[in-house]
Amino acid sequence: MKPHLIFRSVLLAALLSGCATQKPTDQAIATIQLATLNDFHGHLEPSKVTYTDLAGKERTVTAGGAAMIAGALNTWRREDPELLLVAAGDLIGASPALSLMWADEPTLAAMDRLGLRASSVGNHEFDAGRVELLRQQKGGCASPRPDKACRFDGAWPGAKFQYLAANVFDMVTNKPFLPAYHIEQVRGVKVAFIGAVLKDATSTILASGVAGLNFADEAQSINRVLPELRAQGVNAFVVLIHEGGRTPSAPQKTDCADLRGPIVDVVRKLDPAIRVVISGHSHKGYLCRVDGRLVTQAEMGGHVMSRIAIDIDRATGRVVGERASNVVLEQGTFQPDVAMESFLQSVRARSDQALARPVARLAVDTLERPTDDYVDESALGDLIADSMLYGARSYGAQIAFMNRGGIRTSLRTGAGNVANLGHLQAVLPFGNTLEIVNMTGAQIYAVLEEQFIANRRVTRGLLQVSDGFTYQWNPARPEGMRVVDKSVLLHGVQIEKDSTYRVAINHFLAEGGDSFPTFTRATNAAPTNIRDIDALVDFLTSRDRAGKPAGAASNAGRITRTGPSK
Template sequence: MTVSPRARARLSILALALAAAGCTTAPRGPVTLNLVAINDFHGNLEPSKYTYTSAATGKSETLSAGGIEALSGALAAWRKEDKDLLFIGAGDLIGASPALSSMWADEPSIEAMNLLGLRLSSVGNHEFDQGRKELLRQQAGGCDSPRPGKACRIMPNYGGARFTYLAANVLDSATGKPFMPAWRIETVKGVKVGVVGAVLQGTASVAVASAIAGLDFIGEAEAINRALPQMRAEGAQVFVALIHEGGHTATPPDQPACNDLKGGIVDIVKQLDPAFRLVITGHSHQGYLCKVDGRVVTQADAAGHLLSRIAVKVDPASGLVSDIDVRNVVMNPELFPADPKVSAFLANVKERSRAALARPLGKLGTPTVARKANEAGESPLGNLIADAVLAATRAQGAQIGFMNNGGIRKDLETSDAALTTNFGHAQAVLPFGNTLVVLDLTGAQLRRLLEQQWQRPSASGATILQVSQGLTYTWDETRPAGQRLVPGSLKFMGAPVEDSKTYRVVANNFLAEGGDNFPEFARGTNRVDTHIVDLDALSDYIAKHPGAGGANAGLAPSTRIDKVRAQQ
């Protein structure tokens, strides 16, 4: 059969087309996916003090690090190297924030993450601080908020997060399904990356009970593994777990492949499906680059002090990961010039906030009232806050004040040589806006409450409550848990506490609902939420007590809590 010239031409064109198509589908070499991770930002729009031991020098380094300007500079520089860079987070982006963010319902921090190009983040326990409704508003936008005095005040048309929060292990109690997305797939350089997020299963112990009503927190590994077949069904090839739970290590934060990681995250990682080669963590506020059962487990400290740079080499055809290289990079503002848009945004927030933050409250007795505790567990700032909440509620019959260390986020500082402190400094100390609850406990309950300081979950150490003036006791760490109060040492106003007598106590609503693993508070009776905010109580106390915090400003010998010293 003869073929016409026109037919031969058509066949030639077809052959060229098929050859071209074959070129586009032919296997190509491994590609490198560049990820950058952040965790526990906590609304720190500005730099803050960061101290760490450098693996490179072996020396302790202290500098002002973090802040959205430095973050923007680093991300801009790295995106010039790889425009497909994926920026992700491991929770607590908001909550426990400085006043610059929290006074505006943390909307500036959400918008900052939008400007920085964040794509995905697991929820953290602090995302639940203001309740389920507020978290959903912060994700979706709008002004229907339980904090009408703060929401939509700096941005009248607050549009919400342009990144997606992930919460695989947070289930709606009514439906048994995740109340937010469990996972998302991001296509990077033609590779489908499945990212799943989870928060610590023990969130109920570190969140206000009413804020998480109607939600169940299941095992982190269980929920993450459950998401794996769903992501595979959608074509995911590489899998990343974002878990807001962490660990601790003595290894420097910039030392790769540490092998001494301890804490709650270790058992979780060991339960994960082998497909998860990369686990990005948070919650423990420590920087590390570790290996657990051959997997890479990272964390980037907190407050934006570090960013984790992660390079994943993968075969796009098979999805086989051949290498994961990780580095923690200190966010030194001097090394990363800011993106002008981010600088302009920060300047606007600061100008809008300036007058409120600078409002003077009164004079302290020392330049800094420290939150660091002495050997017995008592801190100068803890004493001051416990006294302040008691003073604010004496009219409701309160006799004893309590404060949890986890609620004290910063030292209380002064702003001038006259030792004046202002609203901004006080708000940085107590950023949650908790209200004060007055309730009755018997003397026997007081003993049980104090013994609960050492009856903690296995992953956590002792948590010593801060107490107001008038309550004193001695404890002995050599005695078994549940019996550490030295007999006869628990006294109120110098008299032994009587088991059958009723005492009126005050604590913030987080503690009053049994938070921080203190269930005895939740058993208190005659409960009254005074609706007095803890920050207002502290501010009022400072105004009425010039020189506040001075007597115990240093780590002086204990005056309220004492500890039996070991025999030498």
């Protein structure tokens, strides 16, 4: 066996000893075993992940995939047949084309095959709106995405697991939009899983899709249901919440004490009876303690799963102990499940022909997306903004803006630098349509300043801009004054604050998505039926046919940072 595999095997055994494999000797205590996922995002196939191990070494491995997850669960359920699989949201949405092209129904079906019992909703569960989410939960084919819904099997029976949202209320009835909790009885004791999503989810969701819904304070909403649960004889509570944080600690380090981010404030406001919080959203793996409570997250994409053991006093039904480990599902660690692999083969067979359709040749084999923590423009962002401008040319568009969060992965082409439809759909999975609006120069300045409000440049990244539009910004200047005056140019000419310009944006930004409210104040809006993915296909095709393939190895220098370096 290779040395690093021996190390991992010993480490895994140490982490799980006394946690996920041993039965308690005290008959007064019932130990409940959990396996958890978060932010799966339709990653049915294995993919690359980079993480820092306990020895401080950065490792890049191929991990996850539904067959490997099923294999891990098979192993753990042989140890404990009553193990429960639960999740913390974003199981779907922003998915690879293999899932997205079928309205994520293959992913939901895979979750059912894995035996998932309950999951909080995440912001991405609302990507196609509240109506589509309810269809995915309850079944049926009446969908705002008729080109995708029920196209895989001809029907959709609905997910067997339960989505939870204690803090999402229907404004008309003032009742939860989805159930607040799900109760399981294991080894003679009851445990309630309470779900919630970040209260600021509306900043990342198409506003029209969640009209009539109120996203309330997470902790208050969770605490509110405890009396109702206690009346049903439940005194053990686990929170599934799509909100997260970050830590410099390794994802496998137990009881880390350096967790930071929004999840910390939420946890501190929870009722003291809540001892276990399973989180998501930030795509970081951790096993931390906040005021003594266990707070976990399992990275994203199914690369990692958390295993949690909860000790419950049979007499009182209360949690008296909890411990956890994070397991990297590196290929070869577990035997892939044969039945799940057969299911995936059927999905691939239905999908491959459409996804493999060649679109165009690019100038380079890879264009990198803007990364989560890097705030400048990217070569791929330039390309997509240019394609939006190209798609909106008949509407007189002069400038195009693209939000970083809408670019879900880097663009990696196939042989001969040829991009196929699957490559492009992975980059732009949301199917946003273009909208053309009038904006004054002053509004354009305001939008650029909104990038830098309240650390937004870290969490959202810069808007990507089209060819001919340039500007400078200085991070050392006060908030609201970071864009260098008179540096905003269109084809080398200063943007005049009292002049009007025609701007192309996606529908998400047009509704103020990603907290850009100035876009909602634009005028003379011309909604189009042009999808961003179609504009990208047309742009790449036209450039290829002209003998000038699009794309570059580095960004075009449209956005310039001045002043102190990062």
